[in-house]
Amino acid sequence: MSVSSAIVAHHGIVAGIYDELEIGRIIDEIIPKQGQHKLAHSEVIKAMIITSLGFNERRLYIFPKFFSNLATERLLGPGISPEDLNDDVLGRTLDRIYEANLTDLFLKITLQVMQKVQFDTNLLHADTTSVSVHGNYEHIDGTPAIQITYGHTKDNRPDLKQFVLSTITNQHGIPLFVKTYSGNASDKKNLIESIQQLRAAVQIPKNVYFIADSALYTAENIKKFNNDVQWITHVPSTINEVKTLLHADITLNTGKDTRYSFYEIMSDYGEIRQKWVLVHSKDMQERKEKTFENSLERMDVQTTKSFKKLSSLEFACEKDAQAAADHWVKNHPWYQYNQFAIVPVSRKVEVKRGRPSKTEERLIIYSIQAEITRNYKVILAEKEKLGRFILASNDLSLDPETMLDYYKNQSAVEKGFRFLKDKSFRISEVYLKKPERIEALSMVMVLTLLIYSVAEWMIRTRLKERDEFVPNQVNKPTQNPTLKWIFMDFMGVIEVKLNVTGEPERQLTNLNANARKIIAILGGKCENYYA
Numbered sequence: 001m002s003v004s005s006a007i008v009a010h011h012g013i014v015a016g017i018y019d020e021l022e023i024g025r026i027i028d029e030i031i032p033k034q035g036q037h038k039l040a041h042s043e044v045i046k047a048m049i050i051t052s053l054g055f056n057e058r059r060l061y062i063f064p065k066f067f068s069n070l071a072t073e074r075l076l077g078p079g080i081s082p083e084d085l086n087d088d089v090l091g092r093t094l095d096r097i098y099e100a101n102l103t104d105l106f107l108k109i110t111l112q113v114m115q116k117v118q119f120d121t122n123l124l125h126a127d128t129t130s131v132s133v134h135g136n137y138e139h140i141d142g143t144p145a146i147q148i149t150y151g152h153t154k155d156n157r158p159d160l161k162q163f164v165l166s167t168i169t170n171q172h173g174i175p176l177f178v179k180t181y182s183g184n185a186s187d188k189k190n191l192i193e194s195i196q197q198l199r200a201a202v203q204i205p206k207n208v209y210f211i212a213d214s215a216l217y218t219a220e221n222i223k224k225f226n227n228d229v230q231w232i233t234h235v236p237s238t239i240n241e242v243k244t245l246l247h248a249d250i251t252l253n254t255g256k257d258t259r260y261s262f263y264e265i266m267s268d269y270g271e272i273r274q275k276w277v278l279v280h281s282k283d284m285q286e287r288k289e290k291t292f293e294n295s296l297e298r299m300d301v302q303t304t305k306s307f308k309k310l311s312s313l314e315f316a317c318e319k320d321a322q323a324a325a326d327h328w329v330k331n332h333p334w335y336q337y338n339q340f341a342i343v344p345v346s347r348k349v350e351v352k353r354g355r356p357s358k359t360e361e362r363l364i365i366y367s368i369q370a371e372i373t374r375n376y377k378v379i380l381a382e383k384e385k386l387g388r389f390i391l392a393s394n395d396l397s398l399d400p401e402t403m404l405d406y407y408k409n410q411s412a413v414e415k416g417f418r419f420l421k422d423k424s425f426r427i428s429e430v431y432l433k434k435p436e437r438i439e440a441l442s443m444v445m446v447l448t449l450l451i452y453s454v455a456e457w458m459i460r461t462r463l464k465e466r467d468e469f470v471p472n473q474v475n476k477p478t479q480n481p482t483l484k485w486i487f488m489d490f491m492g493v494i495e496v497k498l499n500v501t502g503e504p505e506r507q508l509t510n511l512n513a514n515a516r517k518i519i520a521i522l523g524g525k526c527e528n529y530y531a
Contacts, residue, residue: 002499006071008508009494010487012529013518014053015075017455018046019525023447026112030105031096039084043076044093045444047085050075052448071495074506074529094432097440103179106443107201110176113450119457122205123171123406124198125413126191126212129421130183131442132160137435145435151184155421163435165420165442166194173412174453176202178446180439187215192224199229206230209395211410217392219270225394232398232407235276235390241269245278246388249381252280255401259283262400267392277391277400285387292383296334296374303335307372314365318342321366332372334379340370416449455522456483462521470514489514493530 018024024042033040051066067082097105114121132155137148148161155162164185168177177198181190191212198204210229214236225231235242245265252261263278310328315321321342329337347363391403432438460480463469469477473485492510499505508530511519519530 004497006074006495006497007069007493008071008074008490008529009492010490011050011054011070011075012493013455013487013490013522013526014050014451015046016522016524016526016529017451017458018049019528020522021113021116021451021454023109023112023451026109027105030108031093031100037089037092039080039089041093041096043080044085044089045097045447047076048090048093048444049448049451052445053452074495091433091437094437094440094444097443098436102440102443103177103197104201106178106447107198109447109450111202113454114176117454117458119170119172119174119454121170121176122208123409124168124176124195124204124208124210125171125410126166126168126195126210126216127410127413127417128164128166128181128187128190128215129417130154130162131165131421132157132162133438134160137161139435146180146439147182147184148435148438149183151182163438163442164190165417165446166190167413167416167446168194168198169413169416169453171409171412172453172457173416174457175416175446175450178443180442188218188221191216192221195229196224204229209393209406211407213410222270222272222274222394225272227394230393230395232391232393232395232403234407235392237389239269241267242390245276245390247382247385250278252278255404257401260401260404262404264400266396269392272394273396274392274394275396275398275403277393277403279389279391279400279404280385281387281389283387284389288386289383292386296379299334300374303332303372306332307370311368311370314345314367316365318344318366321368325368325370334375334382335372336375338371338373340368342366343369416453419449419452420445452483456481456486459483459486459518459521466521468517468521470517486518489518 024040024046027042027045028040031041047067050070054066064082064085064087067085070082072080072082130151130153132153133148135148139145139147139149146163148163150158150161151164153160153162162183164181164183164187166177166179166181167175169175177194179190179194179197195210195212195216206228208230210225210231212231212233214234216231217233217235222231237243237246250263252263254261259282261280265276265278267274267276307328310324313324315324325337325340325342329335344364344366347365391407393403432441463479463481469479470481470486472478472481489512492512493515494509496507496509497504498507511530515530519527
């Protein structure tokens with residue numbers, strides 16, 4: 001008799017959701033297996049997703065060893081072994097994803113998922129992030145691949161080249177769109193292009209809102225929406241009208257949530273009629289106040305240097321000196337003059353050796369002398385307005401509190417980016433041979449997020465439908481567990497293979513009550529992996 005074991009853990013949930021959504025079928029239709037290759041591309045992509053959600057701190061593209069301890073045949077299919085999952089197989093699949101156009105492939109998968117799972121899509125959140133890579137990646141002119149290059153980094157890694165990843169998610173953080181851009185591409189162009197591409201591929205109902213941060217808000221972009229798309233966005237504070245409103249002495253109305261106050265005004269910025277909502281957040285106020293004094297101290301140093309430069313200047317007349325002094329204080333409104341004076345100084349027109357004669361021509365010049373101090377009246381007024389920002393929407397009937405609630409859900413897409421860059425996920429530390437493969441890998445990254453987000457949404461929704469609960473991290477009942485926490489209940493699940501008569505018998509062990517509940521809630525394909 002021989003006994004062996006292999007890990008199943010939570011990987012059966014990942015494999016089950018992949019099967020339940022019929023993602024493999026769509027992939028096989030678009031990039032079918034060719035030649036004598038053993039594995040279909042759908043099977044390779046499934047293996048990549050299982051590896052990604054292994055949370056084992058391995059990079060996504062180094063996965064043959066990962067499957068050496070897993071129940072590979074149970075998870076991927078009969079006859080598939082870890083040795084089949086080599087670098088050549090992975091590279092071949094990434095090449096085919098790129099050739100098929102990764103954005104189009106992901107859109108077709110998205111449409112299939114939306115048919116299988118009826119989740120809400122009335123709020124669509126668009127955002128971008130930068131993904132750092134290791135390597136030189138010299139761009140070859142004339143190739144359609146993105147350019148891996150230096151750009152504005154959101155990873156705080158200016159030393160590394162990068163590419164930009166654009167996604168659009170629903171309010172639950174389920175990604176519906178993905179597109180890659182060159183590392184130096186402009187967010188202003190990326191966001192509107194992504195939204196327009198999704199609109200061209202999917203019929204968007206009129207009651208849907210596209211939501212984005214201030215990078216979307218330009219006169220050119222909002223004109224492209226016309227009136228057939230509703231949008232909500234943060235308005236950049238660099239716009240003159242915004243600066244005026246942010247510092248205006250106006251009364252805001254406290255909302256139902258007393259942490260927020262609002263003031264509404266209509267605007268025709270970009271020749272588009274829209275509603276602006278000035279929002280004051282107490283929480284933001286408190287956060288900014290903590291760093292306000294440090295900012296003032298840094299500003300003191302800069303302002304002192306600036307005034308020292310001004311006081312070293314010489315002016316031909318008192319009027320010019322006064323104009324320069326007025327200009328300086330206008331540009332430094334948080335400061336004021338003390339003991340201000342414009343001082344005339346007599347100077348020789350031509351420097352000669354010896355005692356000056358009584359008739360020697362002299363030149364009168366003027367300089368500024370003063371002490372500068374903080375203008376606390378202005379600073380206090382500024383401090384009171386720290387928690388202000390402006391939202392805009394072309395839906396003029398949208399009340400301020402609803403607009404804010406919709407916009408706050410922008411954290412759904414940002415949460416997805418944090419997920420992709422989690423240290424236990426590691427796929428953001430990309431190093432592949434070709435930019436084309438990096439583009440393809442980015443689609444797999446977001447497809448992994450899709451599987452994770454849908455599974456989490458399904459569990460939460462069905463727990464509420466059944467009025468059931470699972471324990472959270474402090475052993476209290478919850479209906480909103482994270483999927484990563486759910487995975488913890490499956491950590492010890494293994495497949496034991498017994499071979500007594502020559503016919504191996506497989507059994508699962510260590511399925512606890514919480515794991516069994518989750519399997520029953522998900523049902524369908526997930527149950528098959530734990531049968």
